[in-house]
Amino acid sequence: MKVILKADVKGTGKKGDVIEVSDGFAKNYLFKKGLAEIATSGGINEIHQRKSADAFHHAENVKALKELAARLNDTGVTVPIRAGENGKVFGSVTTAHIAAALKEEGFEVDKKRITLKEPIKNVGTFEAEVRFMEGVASKIKVNVVAL
DSSP: OOOOOSOOBTTBOOOOOOOEEEEHIEEEEEEEEEEEEEEEEHHHHHHHHHHHHHHHHHHHHHHHHHHHHHHHTTTTEEEEEOBBTTTTEEEOOOHHHHOOOOOHHHHOOOOGEEEEEEEEEEEEEEEEEEEEEEEEEEEEEEEEEEE
């Protein structure tokens, strides 16, 4: 019996898959738990349309992230922070500080997307990387100045 899965079923398939299962498994488990429905031509067409729409939206999202990464590449931000006379920062500059500085420049970047090679504990210019997704990243310059 062909069924369309409404949810992920371990060992059987993922949501939206059209699979062939035994009649007993479908009737006694999948249908009773609401995990699947009978595969009709209309349901199969709907699944194909949804998958193509999801692929289109994913491609649009990747395109937008690549454009943002290109605009952000080699951008410099200034992070003012309290520091001692010798240039040593009280605490360290975090990714939250960098995200706030990027927001002031007009870039909405989540602090979890920013990675630092080592903690920034001195005044100066450092490099950070913003990873939007696999294969889409940009490097930014972080200029730390004392208040």
